[in-house]
Amino acid sequence: MAGGPHADVPVDAVFTSEPYGAELARRFGAANVRLDVARETFAVSATAVRSDPVGRWDALEPPVRAWFARRVVVLGAESTGTTTLSRDLAEALRERGGPHALTRWVPEYGRELTVAKLAVARALAARRGLPEPTVFDLDWSDADFESVASRQSAEEERAARAGGPVLVCDTDALATTVWQERYVGRTTEAVHVLSDAMPPRALYLLTDHEGVPFHDDGLRDGEAVRPWMTERFRKVLARRGVPWQEVRGDRSTRLRLALEAVDRLLEEGWRLAAPLG
Numbered sequence: 001m002a003g004g005p006h007a008d009v010p011v012d013a014v015f016t017s018e019p020y021g022a023e024l025a026r027r028f029g030a031a032n033v034r035l036d037v038a039r040e041t042f043a044v045s046a047t048a049v050r051s052d053p054v055g056r057w058d059a060l061e062p063p064v065r066a067w068f069a070r071r072v073v074v075l076g077a078e079s080t081g082t083t084t085l086s087r088d089l090a091e092a093l094r095e096r097g098g099p100h101a102l103t104r105w106v107p108e109y110g111r112e113l114t115v116a117k118l119a120v121a122r123a124l125a126a127r128r129g130l131p132e133p134t135v136f137d138l139d140w141s142d143a144d145f146e147s148v149a150s151r152q153s154a155e156e157e158r159a160a161r162a163g164g165p166v167l168v169c170d171t172d173a174l175a176t177t178v179w180q181e182r183y184v185g186r187t188t189e190a191v192h193v194l195s196d197a198m199p200p201r202a203l204y205l206l207t208d209h210e211g212v213p214f215h216d217d218g219l220r221d222g223e224a225v226r227p228w229m230t231e232r233f234r235k236v237l238a239r240r241g242v243p244w245q246e247v248r249g250d251r252s253t254r255l256r257l258a259l260e261a262v263d264r265l266l267e268e269g270w271r272l273a274a275p276l277g
Helices: 021-028 046-051 062-068 082-094 098-102 109-128 142-162 173-184 189-196 226-240 251-268
Strands: 013-016 031-034 070-076 104-106 166-170 203-207 244-247
Touching (some): 021 031, 070 082, 070 173, 082 098, 082 104, 104 142, 109 142, 142 166, 142 189, 166 251, 173 226, 203 226, 244 251
Parallel strands (some): 070 203, 104 166
């Protein structure tokens, strides 16, 4: 098998309809095979896709869609409107139609895990004739947060492959590092590794706690630590060096700010290299 310094796996042949296929094949140390140069079988052009990925979204295979998808992550302390904003944003994008009708929303797996842990604890207490436990009685381990970060990233990638040009996520593995710090007092290397392995984030939206009443739905216990968590998220995002924006105001104002930020991302387009000469 042929190979080369530019591929992690051996490459035997490069199949394209483009003139630059010869140079790409040379770099891979592979055979150059040109097919359907006139585009009579498949009316698709990589050059056209690069010039307008959104307009050619239907021509992209799932792994390519996942690469192009602008990943927008909403995070924040408990009961600060992160889920509401992320769902509103995804729905507003879907209403635009076209490729945006495919917009996916990735829910927070940590909440799902909390529900499951609480159900197990209550079932065990009932069998033993003990008082029904609350969320305050749950024990959290490092393994729990490693599971959350891993599962969250896997669900995100699955959604990105099937979704539209923007992927909206209710938290991610970076946020998990803060939640782990909050509950167990530290962040483990395993969770940091999962966070560092995430695809690039196009934008983080941080929901501020100021002016947002705390709603206790039976799964929350952090009203007193909301200011600390908001500040912690600010520091983590600033240190990460990623695009982020803090959102405040009522529900409609937050959605407007989020949509404006997403539109700026889409207007910027994708910074793609020119075809190989």
